[in-house]
Amino acid sequence: MLASIVPGMDRLEWSDDDAPKLAYRAIDPATQFFECRCGKPDCALSRLRPFREHIKALYESLSDAIHLGRLKSEQPEEGWEGVLFALQMAASIEDAFADTSYVTESPDDLYCPPPWDEALINSEIAAKYVAGLAIFNFIWSAYETTVKTVTPGSAGGERTAVRGRRLADGLRHIEADIPELSKLYRMAVYACRKGGHLDAKIDPIKDTYGLSGLAAAAELCRIYRNFIAHGDDVVPKEYDWRKNGLGTGNFVVYRMYGVGRLLLMLIQAFAYHSLSDPDARMPVRSSRLDGEDSELNGKQMFLELQLIPEDERAESPQNAEVETSQGP
Numbered sequence: 544m545l546a547s548i549v550p551g552m553d554r555l556e557w558s559d560d561d562a563p564k565l566a567y568r569a570i571d572p573a574t575q576f577f578e579c580r581c582g583k584p585d586c587a588l589s590r591l592r593p594f595r596e597h598i599k600a601l602y603e604s605l606s607d608a609i610h611l612g613r614l615k616s617e618q619p620e621e622g623w624e625g626v627l628f629a630l631q632m633a634a635s636i637e638d639a640f641a642d643t644s645y646v647t648e649s650p651d652d653l654y655c656p657p658p659w660d661e662a663l664i665n666s667e668i669a670a671k672y673v674a675g676l677a678i679f680n681f682i683w684s685a686y687e688t689t690v691k692t693v694t695p696g697s698a699g700g701e702r703t704a705v706r707g708r709r710l711a712d713g714l715r716h717i718e719a720d721i722p723e724l725s726k727l728y729r730m731a732v733y734a735c736r737k738g739g740h741l742d743a744k745i746d747p748i749k750d751t752y753g754l755s756g757l758a759a760a761a762e763l764c765r766i767y768r769n770f771i772a773h774g775d776d777v778v779p780k781e782y783d784w785r786k787n788g789l790g791t792g793n794f795v796v797y798r799m800y801g802v803g804r805l806l807l808m809l810i811q812a813f814a815y816h817s818l819s820d821p822d823a824r825m826p827v828r829s830s831r832l833d834g835e836d837s838e839l840n841g842k843q844m845f846l847e848l849q850l851i852p853e854d855e856r857a858e859s860p861q862n863a864e865v866e867t868s869q870g871p
């Protein structure tokens with residue numbers, strides 16, 4: 544009954560101590576996919592900000608640099624403000640609700656509806672798919688606007704995504720400063736392949752075109768976005784979905800975030816490239832850095848923003864526990 548008034552109430556569960564908790568949120572795959580499973584202290588994943596915080600950090604860095612007048616723009620009519628808007632929308636999504644039983648597949652379902660469990664899992668998949676797709680589309684929009692802002696338009700009307708790849712190819716010199724990129728690229732490729740229907744399009748990136756680094760990332764993003772935009776993707780079925788997150792269906796949603804992360808990294812690289820003076824230090828807003836060291840250079844501001852700052856990492860619960868056990 545409550546579920547018909549408050550969407551998502553059918554997810555409410557009771558923990559052992561009778562506290563209410565949600566069985567899931569639609570944006571959970573954004574964190575699940577990037578979870579470190581190896582536990583090694585130097586693991587690239589354990590140093591990454593959670594997906595939503597990554598978008599927020601990018602938004603704040605761009606916003607600070609824009610207000611200080613440090614970012615060059617080739618096409619003022621597109622502009623960095625449009626990038627900010629799309630990023631804010633992507634980060635704003637907290638949850639989504641779906642009820643797939645609202646529309647039934649066949650008239651038979653009216654007399655013999657699918658089991659309750661199956662209806663619930665289908666609605667969970669749909670909610671996660673909808674949230675992932677909405678977030679991906681906003682990040683894609685931010686990426687396209689970035690490309691239009693930092694590259695001059697060509698007379699031949701070259702497509703924006705192709706312009707983006709060409710620009711990315713010209714930024715090989717900064718790839719050494721973003722060592723996480725190769726891991727994130729491999730993860731995105733893995734998720735794209737596992738989700739299905741993309742192998743034939745992914746193979747040529749390396750085999751035919753010999754792309755690597757940022758250019759390969761830009762090409763993967765272009766391929767995946769076209770795949771989505773042309774309606775070739777399908778919502779996963781419940782028999783492909785696993786509670787442990789390892790079903791092929793789960794990867795259909797994971798790849799939205801896997802490719803989405805690459806788009807964020809590309810936007811960062813393009814913003815860094817557009818700085819009027821990358822070595823100049825800039826004051827950053829206090830939510831990004833506390834204390835006296837509130838100035839960052841261009842590299843710290845744009846090429847390292849995906850990383851959890853050192854001091855925050857030291858304060859993580861895992862490390863705090865170690866400290867306590869070694870205490871007096």
Ligand SMILES: [Zn+2]
Nearest residue numbers: 579580581586
């Ligand atoms: Zn790990």
